[in-house]
Amino acid sequence: MKHLLDRTLDLTVVAGFSSIGFRARGLADDPVTQRLDGKRVAITGATGGLGLATARALSALGAETALIARDPDKLQAAAAEMVGPTSLHRADLGSMAEVSRLAQDLAGNVDILVNNIGVLFPERQITEEGLEATFATNLLGQFVLTNQLLPQMNPGSRIITVSSGGMYTTRIDLDDLQNEKSYNGSLAYARTKRAQVVLAEEWARRHPEVVSHSMHPGWADTDGVRRSLPTFRRITRPILRSAAQGADTIVFLAADPEPALRNGLFWHDRRPRATHRTKASRQGADLANRLWEKLAQVAVDVRTQEIS
Numbered sequence: 001m002k003h004l005l006d007r008t009l010d011l012t013v014v015a016g017f018s019s020i021g022f023r024a025r026g027l028a029d030d031p032v033t034q035r036l037d038g039k040r041v042a043i044t045g046a047t048g049g050l051g052l053a054t055a056r057a058l059s060a061l062g063a064e065t066a067l068i069a070r071d072p073d074k075l076q077a078a079a080a081e082m083v084g085p086t087s088l089h090r091a092d093l094g095s096m097a098e099v100s101r102l103a104q105d106l107a108g109n110v111d112i113l114v115n116n117i118g119v120l121f122p123e124r125q126i127t128e129e130g131l132e133a134t135f136a137t138n139l140l141g142q143f144v145l146t147n148q149l150l151p152q153m154n155p156g157s158r159i160i161t162v163s164s165g166g167m168y169t170t171r172i173d174l175d176d177l178q179n180e181k182s183y184n185g186s187l188a189y190a191r192t193k194r195a196q197v198v199l200a201e202e203w204a205r206r207h208p209e210v211v212s213h214s215m216h217p218g219w220a221d222t223d224g225v226r227r228s229l230p231t232f233r234r235i236t237r238p239i240l241r242s243a244a245q246g247a248d249t250i251v252f253l254a255a256d257p258e259p260a261l262r263n264g265l266f267w268h269d270r271r272p273r274a275t276h277r278t279k280a281s282r283q284g285a286d287l288a289n290r291l292w293e294k295l296a297q298v299a300v301d302v303r304t305q306e307i308s
Contacts, residue, residue, distance in 0.1 A: 006271065016268075017165050017218040018239035025269050027248055034255040037062035041254065042110045042149075044093055044142070045117030047074035049222030050162060052081070053247035054114055054254075059084050061255055066106060068093075068117075093117045093141035094127050096302045103148035110149050112254045115142045115161040115196070120228040124183035129302050132178035134185070138192035139177075143199060143295045155209040156260065160253045161200045163266070165216045167193035168277045174290055177298075185228070195291060197266055197275055202288045204264030211260050213253050215267040220246030 002025075009016035009024055022028060041058050045051040046067035055078060059065050064085040069075050075088045091102040118138050125133040131140065146159060153159075170190045177195075179188045193216075200214035219225075221240035225233050233240070252270045253259045265272040276282050 006269075010268075010273065013165075014239075018236070019241045019245060020239055021218065021269060022241055022245045022248070027269060028245070032057070032061070032248070032251045032255050034257070035062045036112075036255055038064075039111040040064045040066060040109060041112040041114065042066040042068060042089075042106055043114040043116055044068045044145070047071060047078045049224055049243050050217055050220060050247045050250065051114070051116040052078055053243040054116065054250045056081055057244070057247060057251045058112075058254055059086070061251075063112070063254075066110070068102065092137075093145070094119075094131070094133050094137035096129060096131075096136075096141065096144055096299060097306055099141050099144045100148065103145055106149060107152065109152055109154055110157065111154070112158045112160065113146060113149060113153075114250060114254065115146065115159065116250070117142070118162065118164070118189070118193075118224065120185050120189040120224065122185045122228070124179060124188075129305070131298070131302070132180070132188075134188040134192055135178045138189065139195050139199075140295055140298060142196065144299050146199075146203065150203070150207055150210065153210050157210050158254060158259070159200070159203055159210060159212040160250055161196045161212070161214040162250060163196045163200075163214045163216050164190065164193040165218065165268070166190040167197055167216070168281065170194055171281050171283055172198065172287065172291060174287075174294060177294060189228075194281070198288050198291055200266070201264040202292055205288075208263060211263055213259055213263070213265050213267055215249045215253060216273075217241070217246035217249065218268065222246070 009021045015021050041063045043051050043055050046055045047069040055065050059082040066087045068089045070092045072090050079086045089105050091098045127136050172195050197214045200212050203212035219240050266275045
């Protein structure tokens with residue numbers, strides 16, 4: 001019966017992605033309680049929304065939190081809400097130079113990496129390194145950071161990549177990863193979220209000793225939604241999830257024993273979900289390798305540019 005209810009909620013989208021689904025699945029009455037004492041968790045975008053809610057929850061479970069964000073004042077404010085050991089790391093994930101410095105700052109073991117940061121810009125923006133900002137922050141920065149930290153991660157460590165249900169609506173354009181042909185903010189965002197799911201699967205394949213999953217939080221009322229999708233928020237506000245509800249599956253993937261039994265899956269409300277809803281979003285079997293190679297080449301190009 002529970003499986004049927006869950007499946008029905010998932011198919012409806014609105015009910016499944018909203019606070020309605022969170023409550024109907026009984027998650028509000030079933031908090032994650034597994035302790036994380038002695039574990040070090042690094043969280044990008046940790047000063048607001050899903051990132052801050054995740055940090056609060058994991059700190060309460062005993063984890064040492066490494067909070068990563070751009071704004072030093074917000075980092076200090078977030079640190080004040082933690083109950084355990086905390087370190088602060090100022091970095092812009094859209095800057096590959098800062099990402100590399102961040103990886104050095106995090107030297108030593110990271111038991112759980114939460115790739116949470118996500119941006120949606122209404123107009124195309126270019127970073128100081130000449131990269132399209134959505135691509136740089138949501139995709140390339142996470143690719144570079146994760147790959148630099150992986151050699152330091154012990155077997156059984158976990159990588160959690162926060163995607164979005166919006167990824168169901170699109171494919172990856174490997175010939176236009178930086179949206180040079182045309183730019184639509186929501187589409188650029190959705191493409192990076194689709195690519196994040198592919199990367200999470202690829203990390204699991206290339207590094208099976210580390211647990212790598214992606215997830216989507218449903219529709220949560222965060223600062224990012226308020227800034228970037230005001231019309232959507234105005235229409236859906238009565239049924240939006242809280243940030244804590246949106247972060248629930250991140251906390252589950254970080255702490256619960258079940259996710260460690262499987263690898264490379266896409267989760268929502270503590271259950272693995274299909275990564276495609278229609279054939280239109282499916283691409284060739286070599287997609288992951290091609291995406292990996294293109295990201296690796298851009299990272300090399302940026303590094304070469306910095307050296308020269």
